[in-house]
Amino acid sequence: DAKTTQPTSMDCAEGRAANLPCNHSTISGNEYVYWYRQIHSQGPQYIIHGLKNNETNEMASLIITEDRKSSTLILPHATLRDTAVYYCIVRLIQGAQKLVFGQGTRLTINP
Amino acid sequence: DTGVSQNPRHKITKRGQNVTFRCDPISEHNRLYWYRQTLGQGPEFLTYFQNEAQLEKSRLLSDRFSAERPKGSFSTLEIQRTEQGDSAMYLCATCPTGKDEQYFGPGTRLTVT
Numbered sequence: 001d002a003k004t005t006q007p008t009s010m011d012c013a014e015g016r017a018a019n020l021p022c023n024h025s026t027i028s029g030n031e032y033v034y035w036y037r038q039i040h041s042q043g044p045q046y047i048i049h050g051l052k053n054n055e056t057n058e059m060a061s062l063i064i065t066e067d068r069k070s071s072t073l074i075l076p077h078a079t080l081r082d083t084a085v086y087y088c089i090v091r092l093i094q095g096a097q098k099l100v101f102g103q104g105t106r107l108t109i110n111p
Numbered sequence: 112d113t114g115v116s117q118n119p120r121h122k123i124t125k126r127g128q129n130v131t132f133r134c135d136p137i138s139e140h141n142r143l144y145w146y147r148q149t150l151g152q153g154p155e156f157l158t159y160f161q162n163e164a165q166l167e168k169s170r171l172l173s174d175r176f177s178a179e180r181p182k183g184s185f186s187t188l189e190i191q192r193t194e195q196g197d198s199a200m201y202l203c204a205t206c207p208t209g210k211d212e213q214y215f216g217p218g219t220r221l222t223v224t
Contacts, residue, residue, distance in 0.1 A: 034211075042217060042218075043115075043202050043204070043217055044202070044204075044213075044215045045215065046213060049212070085153075087153055097144070097159055097166075097167070097206075098159060098167065098169075099156065099204075101153030101154050103152070103153060104153055
């Protein structure tokens with residue numbers, strides 16, 4: 001699987017949009033971008049995934065650049081409960097089923 | 112709560128003892144995964160089942176580790192002759208047919224003394 005690069009940590013004020021970047025410059029055409037988060041002492045939680053179009057769900061938006069070499073996860077109105085480690089993962093559409101987690105970004109939402 | 116349950120939630124054992132963890136998936140989720148997470152690191156894949164068939168095993172899964180999923184329902188992960196390096200959070204995740212999102216359980220935290 002392609003590797004991803006994320007900032008180690010980020011801070012965001014409560015109520016503001018949190019924009020989490022991810023670099024996946026070696027992504028191939030048959031790989032999706034997935035985002036998971038892990039709140040302290042819990043298992044990871046699926047957020048969103050996409051191939052090449054921007055995606056939005058009730059939790060977040062995913063913006064993927066046209067060349068697909070990077071993406072941004074947007075939490076539109078961050079709350080204290082969004083404090084977590086956010087993992088950007090690149091994964092084959094078919095074949096390998098496992099998730100390969102990196103170090104992630106530790107996002108802290110400040111009151 | 113994702114609906115994936117894991118038991119026990121915490122286990123403290125002495126080096127050399129055997130331990131077994133259980134994962135109960137969301138009903139009808141045919142794919143089941145085990146991951147291990149050490150402090151400060153992201154989860155690492157251990158093994159994967161589709162129904163009762165174990166389709167992939169990581170090289171992290173030494174011969175002291177064994178996983179089963181009889182009848183394609185719950186799964187167990189056993190560690191024999193535990194070592195201090197086995198101390199970690201063991202996570203189970205399941206995935207429904209036709210979907211790619213994995214739903215994680217709360218994990219079992221193992222401490223080997």
